[in-house]
Amino acid sequence: MKKLLAVLLAMAMMLALAACGDTGSQNNGGQNGENQSGTGDTNTDQNNPSSGEVTFDKTIKLIVPYDAGGGVYNAAIIVAAEAQKYLGTTIDVVCMAGNGGQEGIEYVYNQASDGYTLLATDYGPLISTAIEEDVVYQLDEFTPIIEMTQVLPTFFVKSDSPYQTMEDLIEAAKANPGQISVGHGKFHSVPHLPLMLLEDLSGADFNEVPTSGGSEALAFTLGGSVDVGASVPSTVAGSVAAGDLRVLAVAAEDRAPEFPDAPTLKELGYEVSMPAWYTIFCKSDVPQEIRDALEQGLADVIASAEAQETAAASNVTLTGTGSAESYTLYNNTIRDLTTLLG
């Protein structure tokens, strides 16, 4: 009986260890990596100046400030899966959703600027929170390395809704100010901000109803609790394909590949283009050569057939927009959000 108990306990402990493998392995990886880099440094230090090449010899931690299973997380693990081959090291995706994602961002902020701790995020926790709340970092202390993907804010109604087009909806909202309700995901989230901008530009007045997220916005729209829903394509693609929903417009430069018939707001004459980038960031004081190497390696990962294939199967369109362009996009987003929220 004692023996059995011992075996069971051992199993329980093992499970616990396996369970914390997500963090544990990185810690181990980090420690091993440090040892390796300790011994390896002598080599690379000698090699580096001559070859000018940065190699990665320990596991990179990619922090996601959300729980597992969301959009940023999905993109991150698609990229991480192929890292070994193109970046020369593995990437561990670690979810740190505490305090609205601030714990994850602070974690990256407090790590050494060696390029081994990166942040994968959209603008919500990084920029919106920084504008509205006290945060420990300044926005220029993070620099984008590469964009993984973009998601387009999408406005939709039930198939039997009287609003056939976005123009119908805007006209109706002008005629009945505050009467048409829009369920739009969380307050100041990716679909909410373009809605606010659209109201400013068009003069339409909607009744904005914040929900707990895209799923609730979808449920309320399908159930008729709200007249219009706003979310992202992945949330609604299934119901649109099944004919339960109609997409009225997307708030981006180009139409969404999932909904080729839905116009952009720009086509309709409203300068509302606020796609949400899911981008990998590092701290700005990471040395330029490391950033370049990361950008190059990650670009190769994103361009690889394997990653593209997995992404296509998961309905993710990998973009791989480089650092310079992402930097402009980052600063534009900061400017737009400061105007909208500030």
Added chain:
Amino acid sequence: MALGEVLVQALGSAFQPMTVLYAFIGVALGVTVGAIPGLTGDMAISILLPFVYKVDPTMSLGLLIGIYKGSMFGGSISAISFGVPGTPAAAATVEDGYPLAKKGYPKRAMLQALYSSVTGDFFSSILLIFLTIPMGQLAIQFGPTEFFALYVFSLVVIAILNRDSRTKGILASVLGLLIGAIGTDPVTGASRMTFGIKLFRGGFATVPVLVGTFAISELIIQYANAHREKILYKLGQAKERLTIDLNKNKDDKYGWKHYWDTFRCTVVGSVIGTFIGILPGAGSSIACYLSYGVGRSVAKDADEFGKGSLNGVAAPEAGNSATCGASIIPLLAFGIPGSATAALIGAALTMQGINPGPTMFSANQVIIYAFFIIVLYASFFNLGVSRLLIPLYAKISKMKPKYLIPIIFALAILGCYTTDNSISNVWTLLLFGALGVVLRKFRIPLGPFVLGYLIGPAAERSLRQALSMNGNNLMVLFQRPIAIAFYIATVAFIFIICYTFKKNKETLDKGAHSDDE
């Protein structure tokens, strides 16, 4: 493709040896993580998520469904054997499961939990398979008005159930509501009521709050009691500590008779669990408590509730397990997950290139039928595996507290940290552990407290959504039929409870009724 052909293919992929193996492993893993306080099925699934998309879709589904079902039952093992719920969903099982174990019937309680779990799970799986679309339609009828009414009903049912004092039950739920309000505004996401304390920002995470309140406080009290008994023993004033022994009580058996005696409560739990399960955001903890509350009002031995009634184990266990299949219903019908775990299963499907939602029925017919078959046989795996594991796991409770308590304590800390990779979670755990001790010492019931904490933010959001959709007119709350039904049920419940309460008091006053505590 003809249905017959699809079924044959689906059977083929559902019964691939690897899929069966994965489902089997999933159930065993689920029961194990469920049994360890602080480790939950959700956590196991999120850790495995990066790996599942590398295997065949049916295999990963087998694994995830197995974990989901196993963990729903697993939580009751530790709830019964040492009064520490292994998962938030098993919190209500402690109320009667632990007293039963202390009375010398741990095995009977666990088997009751298992059979009720499997019954509830099977019930909701059948509904998932045959009534996905109509049940999904019911789910989306729930707008904010209906959700608010449901939350009011749930909270009232739990708050007034307390045997000792209804005042304390109400006090506890108000306290829970207040603590749930700390952190972020559920509508705007702005920080509020943080008192400038960093730990309070973002609110308290659910898992550490529940594990702290129930498990850590219980461990602290058990440790203190063990210590006191040791001292008394040394002083020669007390006999050795009684430990729960599965083999000691010859009478500790479970038969068909028990199953039929508790069948009514199992059915109540199954129906409530299924209903709560299909509603996105309500959650298995609410299902478990609500089943317990309603189960008590229909059970013949209502007076025994809280003292070790088999019905008090049957109702919540059927309730929490019935949420499994049900929470997948809106996922398949509309791509709206009914629970956090269903959301993770949805993410796993997405990674496999399968869009969870109505198109699955046409685009991925084979997978969806294979999925249904796996859902069904995983129930039986759960029955078999758990039946084998119960005696093994239960033996852990025979360990000396001086070894057992630190181990559970450490696992709880580890589990809470790992949930979000967050050290704040550990402080939250300890904070609520201490709070739990205080609540227990003042005999303030933990159930209403925790339910208040869980329901508070959700109810607030629903209320504010409902009002904002209707020009801040309070009357809107009473204009939808489903909502009205809930308010009527709430009032009726209050009357029933007050009536039986009064009757119990009378009998209590007449007979010399001793309350064994």
